[in-house]
Amino acid sequence: MATPFTPRFKSASGNRPYQRGRFVKPEAKHRINRYITSPVVRVVGDNIDPDKAVMDTKDALAMAETRGLDLVEISATANPPVVKIVDYQKFLYEQKRKEKEIKAKSVKVVVKEIRLGPQTDDHDFNFKLNHARKFLQDGAKVKVDVFFKGRTIVYKEQGEQVLLKFAEALLEYGKPEAMPKMEGKRMLMIIQPVKKSKQKDAKN
Numbered sequence: 001m002a003t004p005f006t007p008r009f010k011s012a013s014g015n016r017p018y019q020r021g022r023f024v025k026p027e028a029k030h031r032i033n034r035y036i037t038s039p040v041v042r043v044v045g046d047n048i049d050p051d052k053a054v055m056d057t058k059d060a061l062a063m064a065e066t067r068g069l070d071l072v073e074i075s076a077t078a079n080p081p082v083v084k085i086v087d088y089q090k091f092l093y094e095q096k097r098k099e100k101e102i103k104a105k106s107v108k109v110v111v112k113e114i115r116l117g118p119q120t121d122d123h124d125f126n127f128k129l130n131h132a133r134k135f136l137q138d139g140a141k142v143k144v145d146v147f148f149k150g151r152t153i154v155y156k157e158q159g160e161q162v163l164l165k166f167a168e169a170l171l172e173y174g175k176p177e178a179m180p181k182m183e184g185k186r187m188l189m190i191i192q193p194v195k196k197s198k199q200k201d202a203k204n
Helices: 057-066 088-105 122-137 150-169 196-203
Strands: 040-044 054-056 070-075 082-086 111-116 141-147 174-176 181-183 186-193
Touching: 040 057, 040 070, 054 057, 057 070, 057 082, 070 088, 082 088, 111 122, 111 150, 122 141, 122 150, 122 186, 141 150, 150 174, 150 186
Parallel strands: 040 082, 111 141
Antiparallel strands: 040 054, 070 082, 141 186, 174 186, 181 186
């Protein structure tokens, strides 16, 4: 006669085994169910009385088991640690979905560099102007600088005029974050792109 199967693990109440993968090891950044080490926790979630939220961990585990859900630690540094009664797999899905949304919203800022001279000729000026216009249309910032080599440092005013002329020629596509400033032997200015809708308005 076959011996009936006896579950190895018992629930917090000691009466029934955990269901739905209750003893699956959680991801490293979370403690769930039996991996929660604090003897006392604060439970948050639906249908939780705030006045009775602080309880022994074993009671919180029993409550989660009764609902067929998991006990997930969401704030380990709180005193006592804060836990939530949820479906752990759904909890992970929501966490990853939010992380993806945040990542999608955080736009990486690209900065392109263009160098001019204090006495840049018209051909070189226009050539680099076209590059800067393309960078701004693509959403990148443009850091344009005038490098003063050797005794050309005496042409600082001329260098500033070159930068301002460059910025003025790009007003349809970008605007300076600040006036030109000296950094060592360079005078530089950063031009940030304007929104595409403003570019269209400028063309019209």
